[in-house]
Amino acid sequence: NAGVTQTxxxxxxxxxxxxxLQCAQDMNHNSMYWYRQDPGMGLRLIYYSASEGTTDKxxxxxxxxxxxxxxxxxxxxxxxxxxxxxxxxxxxxSEQRESDTQYFGPGTRLTVL
Amino acid sequence: DQQVKQNSPSLSVxxxxxxxxxxxxxxxxxxxxxxxxxxxxxxxTFLISISSIKDKNEDGRFTVFLNKxxxxxxxHIVPSQPGDSAVYFCAASNFGNxxxxxxxxxxxxxxx
Numbered sequence: 001n002a003g004v005t006q007t008x009x010x011x012x013x014x015x016x017x018x019x020x021l022q023c024a025q026d027m028n029h030n031s032m033y034w035y036r037q038d039p040g041m042g043l044r045l046i047y048y049s050a051s052e053g054t055t056d057k058x059x060x061x062x063x064x065x066x067x068x069x070x071x072x073x074x075x076x077x078x079x080x081x082x083x084x085x086x087x088x089x090x091x092x093x094s095e096q097r098e099s100d101t102q103y104f105g106p107g108t109r110l111t112v113l
Numbered sequence: 114d115q116q117v118k119q120n121s122p123s124l125s126v127x128x129x130x131x132x133x134x135x136x137x138x139x140x141x142x143x144x145x146x147x148x149x150x151x152x153x154x155x156x157x158t159f160l161i162s163i164s165s166i167k168d169k170n171e172d173g174r175f176t177v178f179l180n181k182x183x184x185x186x187x188x189h190i191v192p193s194q195p196g197d198s199a200v201y202f203c204a205a206s207n208f209g210n211x212x213x214x215x216x217x218x219x220x221x222x223x224x225x
Contacts, residue, residue: 004156031211033212040122040217041217042117042119042202042215042216042217042218043157043202043204043215044215045212045213048211048212050211058212090156090157092156094211100145100147100162100206100208100211100213101147101159101162102159102213103159104149104156104157104158105156106154106155106156107154107155107156
């Protein structure tokens with residue numbers, strides 16, 4: 001089992017460019033999440049999906065969109081990147097019926113110039 | 114409004130001694146607490162959790178203590194090993210509401 005995988009690992013964008021961060025999990029989990037991690041801020045929830053076909057905003061959703069393509073895949077899109085979106089992005093998944101434990105991918109380091 | 118607080122950004126401990134990482138929370142609805150460990154350039158990995166019906170949970174060298182009246186939890190690592198050097202995040206949830214609230218993390222350095 002690969003667990004949670006994310007692509008790409010690194011990305012540099014110019015202000016105004018768009019991109020999609022991909023996430024996939026092979027644990028048959030219902031719930032998936034996108035977080036960003038910034039120095040001194042911990043992990044902040046951007047969006048989450050409790051099940052295929054549903055998505056909800058987290059703490060910091062502005063400037064992002066998400067798609068729960070199927071049970072395995074949950075993508076995060078930046079339509080017009082801004083320097084404030086420079087961060088490390090983590091995807092996670094969990095099986096809510098068992099516990100609130102979330103399992104994380106390795107992260108995508110994004111720099112917006 | 115930081116609902117989960119880790120007031121020590123860093124902690125240094127000698128190898129073999131006990132490491133104690135602390136976490137405070139303000140939301141009395143939280144009833145499930147977790148600790149995650151994060152190495153550089155990797156995602157956080159789950160370490161140990163505790164439900165509010167318990168006040169202690171052990172897993173090998175790791176023990177989490179929960180003091181509900183003080184809204185405080187702590188992670189004890191004993192004995193500390195060099196591989197324990199990492200950033201530790203505590204997180205809390207109202208079980209079943211699908212979201213975790215994370216603290217800002219404590220960087221633990223184990224000195225050989």
